[in-house]
Amino acid sequence: MVNRQYLEMLGRKSVIRELSEYATERAKEIGSENIYDFSLGNPSVPAPEAFRAALIRISEEMDPLALHGYSPTVGNPVVKQRIAESLNHRFGMNYGPQHIFPVSGATGAIAHAVRAVAEPGEEVIVSAPFFPEYIPYINGTGAQIRIIPASFEDFQIRFDLLEEAICEKTAAVMINSPNNPSGVVCSEETLTKLADLLTRKSAELGRNIFLISDEPYREIVFDHQSVPYPARFYDHTLTCYSFSKALSIPGERFGYVAVNPAAEHAEDLVPMFGQISRGIGHNCPSSLIQLAVSEVLEETADLSVYEINMNLLYDCFKELGFEVIRPDGTFYIMPKALPEADGNVDSGAFCRKALKYDLVFVPADGFGAPGYFRIAYCVETEVVKRAIPVIRKFVKEEYKR
Amino acid sequence: MVNRQYLEMLGRKSVIRELSEYATERAKEIGSENIYDFSLGNPSVPAPEAFRAALIRISEEMDPLALHGYSPTVGNPVVKQRIAESLNHRFGMNYGPQHIFPVSGATGAIAHAVRAVAEPGEEVIVSAPFFPEYIPYINGTGAQIRIIPASFEDFQIRFDLLEEAICEKTAAVMINSPNNPSGVVCSEETLTKLADLLTRKSAELGRNIFLISDEPYREIVFDHQSVPYPARFYDHTLTCYSFSKALSIPGERFGYVAVNPAAEHAEDLVPMFGQISRGIGHNCPSSLIQLAVSEVLEETADLSVYEINMNLLYDCFKELGFEVIRPDGTFYIMPKALPEADGNVDSGAFCRKALKYDLVFVPADGFGAPGYFRIAYCVETEVVKRAIPVIRKFVKEEYKR
Numbered sequence: 001m002v003n004r005q006y007l008e009m010l011g012r013k014s015v016i017r018e019l020s021e022y023a024t025e026r027a028k029e030i031g032s033e034n035i036y037d038f039s040l041g042n043p044s045v046p047a048p049e050a051f052r053a054a055l056i057r058i059s060e061e062m063d064p065l066a067l068h069g070y071s072p073t074v075g076n077p078v079v080k081q082r083i084a085e086s087l088n089h090r091f092g093m094n095y096g097p098q099h100i101f102p103v104s105g106a107t108g109a110i111a112h113a114v115r116a117v118a119e120p121g122e123e124v125i126v127s128a129p130f131f132p133e134y135i136p137y138i139n140g141t142g143a144q145i146r147i148i149p150a151s152f153e154d155f156q157i158r159f160d161l162l163e164e165a166i167c168e169k170t171a172a173v174m175i176n177s178p179n180n181p182s183g184v185v186c187s188e189e190t191l192t193k194l195a196d197l198l199t200r201k202s203a204e205l206g207r208n209i210f211l212i213s214d215e216p217y218r219e220i221v222f223d224h225q226s227v228p229y230p231a232r233f234y235d236h237t238l239t240c241y242s243f244s245k246a247l248s249i250p251g252e253r254f255g256y257v258a259v260n261p262a263a264e265h266a267e268d269l270v271p272m273f274g275q276i277s278r279g280i281g282h283n284c285p286s287s288l289i290q291l292a293v294s295e296v297l298e299e300t301a302d303l304s305v306y307e308i309n310m311n312l313l314y315d316c317f318k319e320l321g322f323e324v325i326r327p328d329g330t331f332y333i334m335p336k337a338l339p340e341a342d343g344n345v346d347s348g349a350f351c352r353k354a355l356k357y358d359l360v361f362v363p364a365d366g367f368g369a370p371g372y373f374r375i376a377y378c379v380e381t382e383v384v385k386r387a388i389p390v391i392r393k394f395v396k397e398e399y400k401r
Numbered sequence: 402m403v404n405r406q407y408l409e410m411l412g413r414k415s416v417i418r419e420l421s422e423y424a425t426e427r428a429k430e431i432g433s434e435n436i437y438d439f440s441l442g443n444p445s446v447p448a449p450e451a452f453r454a455a456l457i458r459i460s461e462e463m464d465p466l467a468l469h470g471y472s473p474t475v476g477n478p479v480v481k482q483r484i485a486e487s488l489n490h491r492f493g494m495n496y497g498p499q500h501i502f503p504v505s506g507a508t509g510a511i512a513h514a515v516r517a518v519a520e521p522g523e524e525v526i527v528s529a530p531f532f533p534e535y536i537p538y539i540n541g542t543g544a545q546i547r548i549i550p551a552s553f554e555d556f557q558i559r560f561d562l563l564e565e566a567i568c569e570k571t572a573a574v575m576i577n578s579p580n581n582p583s584g585v586v587c588s589e590e591t592l593t594k595l596a597d598l599l600t601r602k603s604a605e606l607g608r609n610i611f612l613i614s615d616e617p618y619r620e621i622v623f624d625h626q627s628v629p630y631p632a633r634f635y636d637h638t639l640t641c642y643s644f645s646k647a648l649s650i651p652g653e654r655f656g657y658v659a660v661n662p663a664a665e666h667a668e669d670l671v672p673m674f675g676q677i678s679r680g681i682g683h684n685c686p687s688s689l690i691q692l693a694v695s696e697v698l699e700e701t702a703d704l705s706v707y708e709i710n711m712n713l714l715y716d717c718f719k720e721l722g723f724e725v726i727r728p729d730g731t732f733y734i735m736p737k738a739l740p741e742a743d744g745n746v747d748s749g750a751f752c753r754k755a756l757k758y759d760l761v762f763v764p765a766d767g768f769g770a771p772g773y774f775r776i777a778y779c780v781e782t783e784v785v786k787r788a789i790p791v792i793r794k795f796v797k798e799e800y801k802r
Contacts, residue, residue, distance in 0.1 A: 001572070001608040002518055002666045002673065009676040010669060046465040055460040055689070064447040068650040104505060104654075104683065111682025117403055133679065140680020171402070207402040249469040251688030253505075265403045268411060272403065275410040278534065279541020281512025282505065286687040287652030288456070 014132070016040065016362050019351075023360045030358065036387040037360045037379070041180065041331065043248040044378040045301045051247060054292040062291075071287050073274040075102035075256075079294040083256055086297040087239075091229040099261055101273040102290055104253035106216045108283035109240035110137045110174075112273040113257050115280075117210040117238070118143035118171035124212070125165050125173045127157045128368025129334065131180045131214075143171060147368055155184040155325060155334075159193055166201045172210040173198065178217040178227060181334045181367045181374040183310070183327020185221065188228045195234040202236075208264045211237040216255070219246035219300050221329035222307045235262035238269070243293050245331075248301040254285040254293055306331045309377040309384045316388050320395050331378040334364055336371055338399045345371040357394040359387065415533070417441065417763050420752075424761045431759065437788040438761045438780070442581065442732065444649040445779040446702045452648060455693040463692075472688050474675040476503035476657075480695040484657055487698040488640075492630040495662055502674040503691055505654035507617045509684035510641035511538045511575075513674040514658050516681075518611040518639070519544035519572035525613070526566050526574045528558045529769025530735065532581045532615075544572060548769055556585040556726060560594055567602045573611040574599065579618040579628060582735045582768045582775040584711070584728020586622065589629045596635040603637075609665045612638040617656070620647035620701050622730035623708045636663035639670070644694050646732075649702040655686040655694055707732045710778040710785045717789050721796050732779040735765055737772055739800045746772040758795040760788065 016039055023037040058067065074080075080097035087093050103109045114124055120142030126134055128150040138145040148161040162173070173194070177186035186194075194211070202208045213230040218241065221227050231237035242255035259269045277283055310327055317324045317335045324335035337350035347363040351373055354361050364372040377384060395401045417440055424438040459468065475481075481498035488494050504510045515525055521543030527535055529551040539546040549562040563574070574595070578587035587595075595612070603609045614631040619642065622628050632638035643656035660670040678684055711728055718725045718736045725736035738751035748764040752774055755762050765773040778785060796802045 002670065003516060003520055005520075006517060006673040006676045007666070007669060010672050042471050044466070047469050052460055052465060056457050059453055059456040059460070064453060065445070065649070068448050068652050070443050070651045104685065107679075108682035111680075115404060116407060119404055119406075136676075136679040137682075248465070250471045251469050253683075253685055253687055265408070268408060269403065271411050272407040275407045275537075278508070278537040279512075280681040281509040281538075281684050282654075283682050283684065284505065284654055286654055286690050289687050289689070 015366055019360055019362055022355075026358065033386075035358045035360065036383060036390060038375040038377060039360045039362055041376045042378060043245055043250065043301065044380060045248055045303065045305055047248045048296060048299045048301055050296045050299050051249065051292060054295040055288065058288060058291050067291070068287060071284065071290070073277060073282070073284070074270050075100065075284070076287060076290050079290045082294040082297060083258070087258060090298075091232060093229070093231060094261055095258055096261065098270055099259040099266065101257045101259070101270045102285050103255050103257060104283040104285050105244055105250070105255045106214060106240055106242035107133070107137060108253075109242065109255050109257045110134075110212070110214060111141065111280060111283065112276050113212045113238040113240055114138055114141045114143055114172065115276045116269055116272045117212070121169070122171040123167075123169045124171060125162065127162065127175065129155060129179065129182050129364060129372070130368050131176060132366045134174070138174075150369055155179065155182040156187065156190045157194060159197060163197060163201070166197075166209065168205055170201075170205070170209055172212050174212040174214060175230060176214045177230065178221060178327070178329035180217065180330055181332045181364055181369065182325065183330045183332050183334065184325060185225070185227050185328035186230065191228050191230055191233040198234055198236070208236045210263070212240060213237055214240045216242040216245050217330040220303050220306055220331060222310060222327065225328060227329065231258070231260045235260055236264055238263070246300045246303070247293065247296070249293075252286070252289045254289050305381055306378065308381050309379070312381070312384050312388065313375060313377055316391060320392065320401055331376060333375050333377065334367075334369060334372050335375075337373055338395065338401070347371050347373045353398045354394055357390050359390060359394060416767055420761050420763055423756075427759065434787075436759045436761065437784060437791060439776040439778060440761045440763055442777045443779060444646055444651065444702065445781060446649055446704065446706055448649045449697060449700045449702055451697045451700050452650065452693060455696040456689065459689060459692050468692070469688060472685065472691070474678060474683070474685070475671050476501065476685070477688060477691050480691045483695040483698060484659070488659060491699075492633060494630070494632060496659055497662065499671055500660040500662055500667065502658045502660070502671045503686050504656050504658060505684040505686050506645055506651070506656045507615055507641055507643035508534070508538060509654075510643065510656050510658045511535075511613070511615060512542065512681060512684065513677050514613045514639040514641055515539055515542045515544055515573065516677045517670055517673045518613070522570070523572040524568075524570045525572060526563065528563065528576065530556060530580065530583050530765060530773070531769050532577060533767045535575070539575070551770055553770075556580065556583040557588065557591045558595060560598060564598060564602070567598075567610065569606055571602075571606070571610055573613050575613040575615060576631065577615045578631065579622060579728070579730035581618065581731055582733045582765055582770065583726065584731045584733050584735065585726060586626070586628050586729035587631065592629050592631055592634040599635055599637070609637045611664070613641060614638055615641045617643040617646050618731040621704050621707055621732060623711060623728065626729060628730065632659070632661045636661055637665055639664070647701045647704070648694065648697070650694075653687070653690045655690050706782055707779065709782050710780065713782070713785050713789065714776060714778055717792060721793065721802055733775055733777055735768075735770060735773045735775050738774055739796065739802070748772050748774045754799045755795055758791050760791060760795060
């Protein structure tokens with residue numbers, strides 16, 4: 001007999017995956033140049049040349065026993081030291097190597113962070129809009145996700161709702177900045193208010209509420225902005241990072257959890273992550289990949305295409321009269337769908353109609369943003385340029401704009 | 402507040418790790434040539450040159466977007482196909498790519514296999530001697546490990562005890578062949594009896610009991626023996642494999658679960674592993690490592706040193722009058738400790754006395770073999786040769802042999 005829970009999960013398909021599979025099939029029929037696939041968040045620019053060079057040089061020069069041997073459960077100390085130093089000088093932190101835990105991407109980071117601070121049955125509060133995989137990531141730990149609705153004016157946190165939601169079962173609040181799907185960055189003002197609220201509520205409850213900050217898009221920001229570093233604002237912060245997006249290496253599965261040295265149990269948390277790994281199947285990343293990335297920590301792929309694409313799409317949707325917030329970063333934008341003939345907004349109907357024009361948008365209802373849709377513009381700019389007249393045609397014909 | 406369960410685990414240190422740390426410290430004091438560290442199962446021979454060549458060639462030639470991009474949750478189809486073909490022609494199986502699930506090593510394999518076939522509260526039966534990490538690996542899933550004592554004559558399974566242990570809570574039986582710590586291979590006779598028992602008990606209970614076969618040492622066998630492939634004997638078999646030991650690449654974290662196509666729910670199990678990954682933090686291995694290994698699937702590191710070391714140690718212990726079974730494979734041997742002055746056998750006392758001679762052996766009580774000790778001879782042969790007179794001296798002085 002097999003486990004019924006996982007067997008039953010097979011029936012429930014992800015909307016993103018379904019649309020992406022549809023787009024792949026459709027491309028085979030009509031040619032990939034005729035389908036505008038904005039469904040998946042897969043980086044579209046190559047990893048930096050320096051990463052390739054590091055892979056080759058390390059493979060050529062290093063003793064294979066040292067290179068491919070076991071690294072300690074809590075990670076390669078040289079790699080941890082380099083990550084700590086980079087974060088310290090970029091964000092004014094004071095991490096030591098003992099505060100850095102290498103993991104196989106942001107998913108692995110969240111798997112460790114949530115288990116370390118939440119007991120089974122406790123809650124992790126997430127503000128919409130949010131990446132829908134947070135639900136299995138958090139609920140899979142035995143803790144429970146608790147979602148508070150979005151602030152649709154600016155996609156910052158609704159503090160009135162957050163304050164109401166925090167209770168004795170609250171283990172952590174999780175944020176995602178820059179945000180998938182909205183592209184919005186948590187402002188300094190938001191982070192300051194969040195830290196104040198968490199500090200006050202922690203005191204009231206007599207337990208420290210942790211902040212889990214999921215930041216895989218940290219390096220993809222526009223207008224030369226810098227993203228405020230959440231751990232600077234609140235002591236009890238676990239920073240979850242993945243190199244997938246900035247270095248364009250999602251298949252290589254490497255990220256980290258960084259424990260703020262001022263957090264409760266700061267010196268215990270990385271060893272606890274090591275214990276958690278034993279029960280969930282050890283998420284240690286490849287030793288070659290750890291070493292190669294540690295040599296290019298402050299490089300990124302050429303991310304400029306995302307800003308170019310964002311501006312083209314933002315201007316297009318704005319001009320067509322959509323409600324849309326200009327993203328601060330990521331490679332996503334999330335406009336509100338246009339109302340149907342009956343005056344109601346239905347993002348599912350909107351995206352189905354777009355599909356007739358071979359425009360693949362994802363309804364954002366599952367992201368906690370009913371009525372909105374997500375566009376992943378990690379594609380070549382040429383695709384965006386060709387898509388824009390198609391979007392105009394679609395909107396004109398279907399919505400009379 | 403942090404999770405109390407994981408915090409409390411920090412207090413409990415692994416005996417192997419403690420001894421290995423002691424050996425590392427002691428080597429700094431007296432020189433590494435004067436310490437005989439047999440504590441850790443870390444391969445001592447380099448990865449094959451062909452693996453290095455594959456890493457370099459793939460990094461040089463492949464489009465970085467294709468190479469480092471996301472692979473599907475259930476693994477790179479090219480890699481899965483190659484693994485299936487290799488298993489099919491080596492072991493007469495008929496796996497398709499849909500039966501292969503790439504994971505980050507044997508730990509990840511077990512994490513998926515147990516979750517897929519056991520509901521929380523159900524039992525996975527393991528025959529001693531066994532790798533002690535099985536306890537957190539299995540209990541971490543919500544299922545419970547149930548250990549049956551070893552057959553100390555031959556370290557095969559005690560079928561009388563196994564039959565008694567199987568009950569309506571039994572989800573799976575887990576075997577490890579070649580075995581860590583004994584080095585013994587499950588014989589064809591054992592596998593035939595096991596298959597018969599599982600078939601009969603499954604019919605009685607009205608549910609199929611799965612066999613989880615953990616085989617990271619499959620390629621390290623002596624006397625040109627071949628290891629019987631457990632999935633050939635029983636349909637409902639999940640084969641857990643890691644490339645760590647045969648290719649000497651434990652740091653690269655790559656293995657697989659292979660689902661016997663004749664197993665119950667054979668076509669569902671790999672998609673179920675994909676679902677399990679979401680909750681435990683996705684154990685997908687690095688895409689570069691997957692591709693490079695898939696080009697050297699039938700190569701191994703030069704494993705001959707392990708057989709040379711085994712023979713030297715086996716002859717030494719035999720000559721000194723130890724009870725010891727000659728290993729069929731792995732890089733472990735597990736003799737019985739000599740009796741103390743009071744006639745009792747105490748492997749802890751034995752290993753502590755050995756430490757005075759800078760011989761680092763591990764008491765095997767935690768492996769379900771009280772009174773025995775494990776020697777990991779994945780070291781240079783020269784170390785074994787220098788250790789042998791020291792072992793003689795230790796045994797003569799401390800045990801008057």
